Amino acid sequence: MSNHQNSPTTDQPVAFLPVYGQNGGNATLIYFKEGHTVEDLRSTNAVLRSICRQYNVDLIQMRRNYRSYLGCELFTPLVFSADMIYIGLKSRKPFSQNDGATGYINLKDVLKINQAEDDSKVQCYIYLTGGQIISSYTSLATFNKRLVNGSLARERFCTLQDRSPRGPFNNGRYDQQASNHINDLLKLLADKCFPKDC
DSSP: OOOOOSOTTSSOEEEEEEEEOTTSSEEEEEEETTSOEEEESSOHHHHHHHHHHHTTOOHHHHHHHHHHHHTOSSSOOEEEETTEEEEEEEOOOOSSTTSOOEEEEEGGGEEEEEEOOSSSSOOEEEEETTSOEEEESSOHHHHHHHHHHHHHHHHHHHHHTTOOTTSOEETTEEOHHHHHHHHHHHHHHHTSOOOTTO
């Protein structure tokens, strides 16, 4: 893994999660589609703010807009483009109350989700298109519901951008393969029963 870099989002991350760095402080592990990871010595919130600056996005306003549209108070999808929508999850057990536990995974890079079967406190395992596996302390049902909210937020974004919500765009070009992947994922989720309190 490399050290801190000023622009960790030159390549689009498929996920970025809070970790404790080599010096014991809060850091961020950034996952890329090619399968490699980079450790950034900044906190996950600092990395998120960096992505917002790169995309010229007002994080507070974005959350307010999609919170109102989706009717969810917490873990609102973070929408930067039609193919860059981050879903929040609890990805670690913090040592102290001030340490962040929330990480983010790109919607279109979620391949499948499995319920954890071991005796650990991990709730589910999330498989990414780059071959990585993310352990989540968020329940399977709750994360599935957040994926659905992410898809609804994507449709909203495409409508506001005057684009077809049927499939994602990659740098302005229609991406049929990614569209099919998201549609297959949503069909899988449609077969599940979501508790009302998720």
